[in-house]
Amino acid sequence: MIGLAIDDRKFSAAILADGGDFISHIECPTPAGGYRDWLVTIRDLVARLDGASPQMPVAVAVPAIILADRVEITPLAHLSGSDLRRDLQSTLSRDVSLAGFGDALAAFHAHDSAGESKGPLVALWIGSSCHGGLAANGKVVTGAHGAAGNWAHLQLPAPVPHELDGRPCWCGRNGCLETFLSTTGLEEDYERVTGDKRTAAQIAATTDGNDIVAESVIQVFEDRLGRATASMISLIDPGTIILGGETSLPKRMCERVPRKWPGYVQIDRSNTHLTFCERGHEALIGGAAVLAARRGA
Numbered sequence: 001m002i003g004l005a006i007d008d009r010k011f012s013a014a015i016l017a018d019g020g021d022f023i024s025h026i027e028c029p030t031p032a033g034g035y036r037d038w039l040v041t042i043r044d045l046v047a048r049l050d051g052a053s054p055q056m057p058v059a060v061a062v063p064a065i066i067l068a069d070r071v072e073i074t075p076l077a078h079l080s081g082s083d084l085r086r087d088l089q090s091t092l093s094r095d096v097s098l099a100g101f102g103d104a105l106a107a108f109h110a111h112d113s114a115g116e117s118k119g120p121l122v123a124l125w126i127g128s129s130c131h132g133g134l135a136a137n138g139k140v141v142t143g144a145h146g147a148a149g150n151w152a153h154l155q156l157p158a159p160v161p162h163e164l165d166g167r168p169c170w171c172g173r174n175g176c177l178e179t180f181l182s183t184t185g186l187e188e189d190y191e192r193v194t195g196d197k198r199t200a201a202q203i204a205a206t207t208d209g210n211d212i213v214a215e216s217v218i219q220v221f222e223d224r225l226g227r228a229t230a231s232m233i234s235l236i237d238p239g240t241i242i243l244g245g246e247t248s249l250p251k252r253m254c255e256r257v258p259r260k261w262p263g264y265v266q267i268d269r270s271n272t273h274l275t276f277c278e279r280g281h282e283a284l285i286g287g288a289a290v291l292a293a294r295r296g297a
Ligand SMILES: [Zn+2]
Pocket: 152, 153, 169, 170, 171, 172, 173, 176, 178
């Protein structure tokens, strides 16, 4: 199977063996143009894959919710409401299936740890936009509208006064979790305090004590992530919360964020583990392929 992950920064493509191993993996920057440029770039990327036979189907992870094969709830305006599956099938002359980033991340880890996890699995993708998925008993739970685990546009829990204003979200509301807990939110927080622009990766890389402002901004991010994940624990009681993304947030978050939970969670949370997924787009590609294979079975 061919797997793809596409977002506003890069496109990744790979051929996956039946066991899930990556045989060939290539990437390219996201094209600057609109919908048609995306289709052409995906066509060219797939053509560059070594060993892609004409019969191989394609599984695509998209930063969106997929409902009845249409792309919904995405910050990428040119994808919103599109019939991307139909158009890619026409462009590639292959069978195509779509998966949202949240479902793909959840599927990748539920598949990896089937039977091992105690309780449901919550998957949180933190990139320039945020996405979530939910799995139980080794399988993704999509919900009635494909939106189970869609955490990005919930409101930040227990906000302090300065967190209540000035956070407009592309979805039309103010103060969504995505405006705080995305790489964009982290970069804007740093710029708000210092007046300087830095990427999330640069901010995260300077938490070794040398940049006191970066340290402070990351600590605030950890506290907000603690509040957000505490709400999910209260509601879903997961055994595992997976954090995925393309930017390497400090690994210390897996130790520090759970320390925030006692202040916000009333239930016992000692069996809930926060874990990093360090495979970035690979996890999305692998998860989209898992979901496509199950649909085809
Ligand atoms: Zn929003």
